[in-house]
Amino acid sequence: MKFKKIAILLLIMMLFSTNSFAEDATNETNLEQNSINVSTSEDNSSVSLNINSEAVILIENTTGKTLYEKNSEQKMYPASTTKILTAIIAIENSNLDDIATVSKTAISNIPSGYSSAYLVEGEQISIDNLLKELLIHSANDAANVIAEHVSGSIDTFVDLMNEKVQELGCANTHFVTTNGIHDENHYTTARDLSVIARYCMQNPTFRKYVSIQKCTIPATNKSKERTYKNTNDLINTSSTYYYPGCIGIKTGYTSEAKNCLISACSKNGLQLIAVVLGSGTVNGKSARYLDSKTLYDYGYSNYSMKTIFQKSCVLETITVPHATKETKDLDLILEDNVVALVKNNSSTNISPEISVSGNISAPISANSVIGTATYTIDGQTYTSNIIASHDVIQNDNLYFILIFSLIGIISILIIIFMILKTHKKKKNFY
Numbered sequence: 001m002k003f004k005k006i007a008i009l010l011l012i013m014m015l016f017s018t019n020s021f022a023e024d025a026t027n028e029t030n031l032e033q034n035s036i037n038v039s040t041s042e043d044n045s046s047v048s049l050n051i052n053s054e055a056v057i058l059i060e061n062t063t064g065k066t067l068y069e070k071n072s073e074q075k076m077y078p079a080s081t082t083k084i085l086t087a088i089i090a091i092e093n094s095n096l097d098d099i100a101t102v103s104k105t106a107i108s109n110i111p112s113g114y115s116s117a118y119l120v121e122g123e124q125i126s127i128d129n130l131l132k133e134l135l136i137h138s139a140n141d142a143a144n145v146i147a148e149h150v151s152g153s154i155d156t157f158v159d160l161m162n163e164k165v166q167e168l169g170c171a172n173t174h175f176v177t178t179n180g181i182h183d184e185n186h187y188t189t190a191r192d193l194s195v196i197a198r199y200c201m202q203n204p205t206f207r208k209y210v211s212i213q214k215c216t217i218p219a220t221n222k223s224k225e226r227t228y229k230n231t232n233d234l235i236n237t238s239s240t241y242y243y244p245g246c247i248g249i250k251t252g253y254t255s256e257a258k259n260c261l262i263s264a265c266s267k268n269g270l271q272l273i274a275v276v277l278g279s280g281t282v283n284g285k286s287a288r289y290l291d292s293k294t295l296y297d298y299g300y301s302n303y304s305m306k307t308i309f310q311k312s313c314v315l316e317t318i319t320v321p322h323a324t325k326e327t328k329d330l331d332l333i334l335e336d337n338v339v340a341l342v343k344n345n346s347s348t349n350i351s352p353e354i355s356v357s358g359n360i361s362a363p364i365s366a367n368s369v370i371g372t373a374t375y376t377i378d379g380q381t382y383t384s385n386i387i388a389s390h391d392v393i394q395n396d397n398l399y400f401i402l403i404f405s406l407i408g409i410i411s412i413l414i415i416i417f418m419i420l421k422t423h424k425k426k427k428n429f430y
Contacts, residue, residue, distance in 0.1 A: 054278030079252030210248030
């Protein structure tokens with residue numbers, strides 16, 4: 001009985017020693033969440049601005065966040081602001097140096113009083129120049145020529161337009177024409193137009209066209225050289241409506257839609273998009289420009305894009321299991337700057353949500369991605385990868401200890417087995 005107790009005691013001691021090692025080797029790293037103070041915005045519905053237009057919206061371009069709105073979900077006629085969708089579809093589905101041939105159909109259905117480039121049947125003109133006529137001069141005939149070149153017919157192109165807006169999530173938009181010529185079934189909302197505009201402005205080719213103040217179209221086989229000035233006075237430096245930093249994008253007008261304007265502005269790292277629909281005049285001045293400038297003044301006075309955490313910022317220092325003494329203390333750092341839209345002159349405490357890819361264990365290479373840090377501010381999320389600050393070298397001695405421990409356990413088990421077997425034989429002998 002004495003031999004059995006000794007054997008069991010030895011086994012328990014070995015198992016306890018090995019278990020302690022195993023527990024240390026698989027220890028999970030718990031990351032504390034560092035917090036920061038950043039500015040956040042109040043509900044923009046509580047803001048009162050002197051806006052005369054029937055429906056407006058102001059959004060931040062990078063995040064898409066709404067900074068101000070008035071009747072933004074109300075169905076409105078878009079007039080020529082429609083043409084930004086025609087343009088982006090053309091850019092995505094044709095080459096700029098493609099040559100389109102003007103058909104009779106494309107130019108015969110433009111009502112009197114609507115803007116036109118006076119294209120002629122049989123005229124050959126590049127998509128590049130048609131886009132300039134479309135976006136700078138707001139030529140309705142150019143929209144139809146583009147549509148026929150891209151899709152073969154105007155109706156087929158309009159179907160493509162409606163497919164695109166559905167793809168973008170514009171549930172309250174339906175287009176009937178390529179250019180915004182009035183139709184009761186051709187409608188949208190300020191919010192939907194801001195979504196379309198935001199999508200368009202992500203395309204550098206589109207951005208180039210809508211920022212042009214003046215252009216000259218070279219002579220074609222049917223026309224002399226033509227020169228056009230952009231209809232958007234926010235980018236016209238000689239206009240009283242000029243707004244510094246404005247980079248486009250498109251005007252619109254019909255008697256039913258009234259004056260419309262989608263515009264974009266970029267200042268101090270902050271990009272804003274404003275949509276103004278159903279505008280008239282105020283004391284003889286155009287409300288679409290006055291309201292747009294009011295929206296931008298509000299946006300730039302109250303919001304900023306700020307770096308809330310710098311690239312290579314240390315989020316946490318952890319001890320890595322299985323690592324050598326010299327490399328086990330690892331800094332977890334941000335791979336990129338975290339830049340967020342924040343409200344000026346107010347602050348709140350923000351903590352990152354840190355997610356690590358499985359258990360952290362040696363070996364680890366410097367700059368390898370081991371997780372993400374996500375900040376949520378005003379419903380917007382901003383994420384950066386978490387990377388390792390240096391190489392973490394695996395401590396191979398630990399594995400030798402484990403191997404020797406396992407060998408020791410096996411040896412003890414063999415000894416115990418032999419002792420018990422011998423003891424049993426002696427017992428049977430007596």
